[in-house]
Amino acid sequence: MSDTHTSESSGDVFDLSQFHGVFYEEAGENLTSMEALLLETDESNADDESLNAIFRCAHSIKGGAATFGFQDVADLTHVMETLLDRLRRRELAITSGMIDTLLESGDVLKHLLASRQSGTDAGIDCTELVARIGAFAHGTGAAAPAAVAPVAAATAAPVAASMTEAPAAASASPAAAPLAPGERVLEIAIGPLDQPRLADNVVELFGEIPGLGTIEPSDDGKPDAAQTRHFRVVSTVTDSDLLDLFSFHVSREQVSIREVGAAATAVATPVATPVATPEADQTFGLFEDLPEPVAAGVQAPAAVVVAAPKAEAPRAADRAAPASANLESSTIRVPTEKVDQLINLVGEMVITQAMLAQTGRGLDAVVHQAMATALTDLERNTRLLQEAVMAIRMIPMTAVFNRFPRMLRDLSGRLGKKLELHTIGEDTELDKGLIEKITDPLTHLVRNSADHGIEMPADRIAAGKPEHGTVTLAAAHQGGSIVIEVRDDGRGLNRAKLLAKARERGLSVSDSMSDTEVYGLIFAPGFSTAAEVTDVSGRGVGMDVVKRNITSLGGSVEIDSVEGQGMRVSVRLPLTLAIMDGMSVGVADETYIVPLASVVESIHMTASDVKSVGGTGRVVEVRNEYLPLIRLDELFDVPRSVEHNGGIMIVVEAEGGRIALLVDDLIGQHQVVVKNLEANYRKVPGVSGATILGDGRVALILDVSWLIRRVRH
Amino acid sequence: MNARANAVVNAVVERPREYLTFRLGEEEYGIDILKVQEIRGYEQPTRIANAPSFIKGVVNLRGVIVPIVDMRLKFGLGSAEYNDFTVVIILNLGARVVGMVVDSVSDVMELSPEQIRDTPEIDSVVDSSYITGLGTLNDRMLILIAIEKLMGTAEMALA
Numbered sequence: 001m002s003d004t005h006t007s008e009s010s011g012d013v014f015d016l017s018q019f020h021g022v023f024y025e026e027a028g029e030n031l032t033s034m035e036a037l038l039l040e041t042d043e044s045n046a047d048d049e050s051l052n053a054i055f056r057c058a059h060s061i062k063g064g065a066a067t068f069g070f071q072d073v074a075d076l077t078h079v080m081e082t083l084l085d086r087l088r089r090r091e092l093a094i095t096s097g098m099i100d101t102l103l104e105s106g107d108v109l110k111h112l113l114a115s116r117q118s119g120t121d122a123g124i125d126c127t128e129l130v131a132r133i134g135a136f137a138h139g140t141g142a143a144a145p146a147a148v149a150p151v152a153a154a155t156a157a158p159v160a161a162s163m164t165e166a167p168a169a170a171s172a173s174p175a176a177a178p179l180a181p182g183e184r185v186l187e188i189a190i191g192p193l194d195q196p197r198l199a200d201n202v203v204e205l206f207g208e209i210p211g212l213g214t215i216e217p218s219d220d221g222k223p224d225a226a227q228t229r230h231f232r233v234v235s236t237v238t239d240s241d242l243l244d245l246f247s248f249h250v251s252r253e254q255v256s257i258r259e260v261g262a263a264a265t266a267v268a269t270p271v272a273t274p275v276a277t278p279e280a281d282q283t284f285g286l287f288e289d290l291p292e293p294v295a296a297g298v299q300a301p302a303a304v305v306v307a308a309p310k311a312e313a314p315r316a317a318d319r320a321a322p323a324s325a326n327l328e329s330s331t332i333r334v335p336t337e338k339v340d341q342l343i344n345l346v347g348e349m350v351i352t353q354a355m356l357a358q359t360g361r362g363l364d365a366v367v368h369q370a371m372a373t374a375l376t377d378l379e380r381n382t383r384l385l386q387e388a389v390m391a392i393r394m395i396p397m398t399a400v401f402n403r404f405p406r407m408l409r410d411l412s413g414r415l416g417k418k419l420e421l422h423t424i425g426e427d428t429e430l431d432k433g434l435i436e437k438i439t440d441p442l443t444h445l446v447r448n449s450a451d452h453g454i455e456m457p458a459d460r461i462a463a464g465k466p467e468h469g470t471v472t473l474a475a476a477h478q479g480g481s482i483v484i485e486v487r488d489d490g491r492g493l494n495r496a497k498l499l500a501k502a503r504e505r506g507l508s509v510s511d512s513m514s515d516t517e518v519y520g521l522i523f524a525p526g527f528s529t530a531a532e533v534t535d536v537s538g539r540g541v542g543m544d545v546v547k548r549n550i551t552s553l554g555g556s557v558e559i560d561s562v563e564g565q566g567m568r569v570s571v572r573l574p575l576t577l578a579i580m581d582g583m584s585v586g587v588a589d590e591t592y593i594v595p596l597a598s599v600v601e602s603i604h605m606t607a608s609d610v611k612s613v614g615g616t617g618r619v620v621e622v623r624n625e626y627l628p629l630i631r632l633d634e635l636f637d638v639p640r641s642v643e644h645n646g647g648i649m650i651v652v653e654a655e656g657g658r659i660a661l662l663v664d665d666l667i668g669q670h671q672v673v674v675k676n677l678e679a680n681y682r683k684v685p686g687v688s689g690a691t692i693l694g695d696g697r698v699a700l701i702l703d704v705s706w707l708i709r710r711v712r713h
Numbered sequence: 714m715n716a717r718a719n720a721v722v723n724a725v726v727e728r729p730r731e732y733l734t735f736r737l738g739e740e741e742y743g744i745d746i747l748k749v750q751e752i753r754g755y756e757q758p759t760r761i762a763n764a765p766s767f768i769k770g771v772v773n774l775r776g777v778i779v780p781i782v783d784m785r786l787k788f789g790l791g792s793a794e795y796n797d798f799t800v801v802i803i804l805n806l807g808a809r810v811v812g813m814v815v816d817s818v819s820d821v822m823e824l825s826p827e828q829i830r831d832t833p834e835i836d837s838v839v840d841s842s843y844i845t846g847l848g849t850l851n852d853r854m855l856i857l858i859a860i861e862k863l864m865g866t867a868e869m870a871l872a
Contacts (some may be wrong), residue, residue: 698778
């Protein structure tokens with residue numbers, strides 16, 4: 001997702017904090033993908049694609065950080081970007097030292113962002129790191145790999161003895177996963193062991209204690225030369241508790257624990273293990289259910305030794321704890337297929353529940369009272385579950401529209417125009433997948449409107465228009481589709497200019513082409529009508545991409561324009577999956593759904609209210625207006641056993657027109673999941689889709705736009 | 714030696730295939746078992762206005778909208794009655810899922826290539842280009858249908 005709103009910085013008037021969450025999330029994703037890409041990079045043969053991708057990650061973080069005034073993050077990413085830019089231009093060859101340093105920078109960034117997010121000062125000094133990256137970028141980084149080396153050595157040195165030495169300073173911790181408050185990342189070395197397999201028992205034991213945290217081998221399960229195994233542990237418990245746990249399988253002096261989850265400058269707190277501790281198993285209060293008796297004298301030294309470094313620990317922890325809150329995220333990313341599967345399963349469950357309820361009604365309420373109560377509960381829970389599951393996929397258009405106020409504000413500054421943004425229908429819900437994919441094309445369209453459409457203030461006044469140009473974004477459900485419009489009140493499209501431009505480009509055009517066809521020319525690749533190229537648009541890339549993206553979503557784009565008054569681009573997307581408020585209506589024995597959004601009112605009616613026009617046409621008078629009347633039973637050829645007179649008239653509205661639909665009765669209003677008929681069958685005239693009713697039957701959803709168009713022609 | 718190798722190759726290529734057999738009126742038909750997703754009882758579909766009479770409508774198959782075609786009406790065979798024994802064969806034809814109403818499902822049969830005879834040129838409601846052959850088993854005759862091809866034709870009005 002490109003973050004257009006973060007392209008320029010300032011934000012003094014505008015409240016940017018509402019975008020912080022998005023930034024942290026995007027930055028977190030960028031960091032994760034940067035790390036993955038870096039890890040995959042082969043120094044001897046790095047491909048352009050991944051170098052570019054890494055560059056883009058750093059670049060987006062930098063852009064965002066600069067916007068929000070996160071100077072430290074911006075500074076660090078800036079040097080990274082400089083280095084990465086030279087790498088992707090092949091001005092420098094990537095070395096493993098660079099990869100290490102970049103990975104390290106990624107870790108430092110994570111901490112910086114985490115502390116920003118939690119509103120604390122990370123207390124990390126990046127000067128040395130910045131200098132190191134700068135040295136690489138200027139091709140003088142030969143010394144740098146050496147600077148990294150001690151870190152590697154410290155991690156590799158396995159024996160307990162090394163733990164008493166302070167680890168190489170200023171090395172960023174390799175914390176990768178987000179940590180909950182109070183959690184620490186520890187590197188634990190166990191050895192030397194006669195039987196390295198014993199370490200696996202420790203892992204097993206660790207896993208058996210709930211709430212302890214996670215342990216994973218950092219050595220691929222193989223002991224090193226000194227017969228020592230290495231593990232990475234994320235846990236909230238103290239070192240002494242861990243030692244106690246491990247001592248069930250290995251002796252204490254074989255275990256060394258080093259905290260690595262602190263902020264970069266925080267000196268890791270090594271916990272030396274008491275060398276003199278007897279081999280005997282030790283238990284502290286935490287694991288009291290263990291049978292071995294505890295010798296009081298044995299406990300004491302351990303407690304003393306552990307306590308000493310711990311006195312140091314809290315201070316480190318003070319600084320580390322906020323940073324350990326490591327980009328805490330309140331959302332989960334889940335593949336949409338999983339959600340779709342859930343929706344289908346819940347749909348099935350609703351049907352099963354309806355069947356159960358049906359069966360339950362046949363039972364004696366007195367005898368089966370408990371059963372009846374349970375069925376009622378089931379019904380309620382199923383309904384709530386269905387609502388909750390369906391809501392997962394749907395997000396309001398606000399998610400997209402929110403990006404534009406910021407963008408227009410920036411654009412008005414850069415273009416010297418006065419721009420206003422209106423949004424309509426931002427509550428219209430759209431499938432998450434579509435929202436994500438429609439953002440870029442819409443951004444393009446809005447940018448186009450601002451740059452090409454809206455005139456300079458002076459020109460607008462001269463043309464008798466308000467000084468402020470207005471860009472309107474409107475979204476609405478319309479006949480089984482969602483229509484998103486980008487409108488502006490600018491200069492509109494000039495037919496003659498378009499044709500001239502097309503001829504210049506060598507496109508085959510003729511003066512007899514319809515307006516729609518002429519306007520469609522702007523979707524041709526490399527076509528731009530802007531007199532000069534600006535940094536905003538006019539390079540002629542864009543509209544063809546917009547069109548292609550929308551077509552690939554199964555949608556269409558239409559352009560409508562009045563010269564001198566503005567232009568409207570309507571993007572119509574199919575609702576592959578959307579929840580819609582529907583009114584279910586009965587016609588003889590059949591049920592149809594009328595989209596609630598198009599219903600104006602419903603009126604009780606008798607046969608005498610209907611007047612005929614020209615023999616077959618029927619109209620009905622509603623509030624001093626004659627509306628065409630469509631009898632659904634005739635339209636859909638519904639079989640009737642008995643003649644039905646009167647009924648309910650539903651006034652519906654779409655595409656600027658109104659008609660009245662005659663149905664037998666109203667059944668109710670409910671949310672329906674729109675399913676398409678085309679998947680296994682085909683498009684049916686007058687029907688925009690289908691849905692599944694509570695009893696498992698299929699009901700067809702009326703395409704109100706089609707009905708109105710049908711009356712018109 | 715060479716001949717034997719050929720025989721082996723032939724045996725591999727022309728393995729006996731399995732067919733699901735069903736009845737339409739007095740006739741017995743067979744379709745490739747691999748196209749069959751499941752067999753269900755008949756439930757009243759939701760009628761689709763202005764569709765051909767053999768398209769009975771659509772049903773909900775675990776959240777998927779599936780059209781139901783009555784082959785008896787399509788081929789003009791047997792009486793199109795719907796009772797507890799009416800069976801719907803759900804076909805999975807790659808791109809789409811379609812339900813097919815038949816009188817009854819008989820069994821699954823294995824037919825080797827030599828049991829399949831060519832279809833003579835005859836005038837029938839079923840276009841002979843969709844009949845891949847006539848299978849013989851004792852005194853039974855199976856009309857083998859290329860069901861995917863048949864369902865994909867314009868006259869089925871499914872797409």
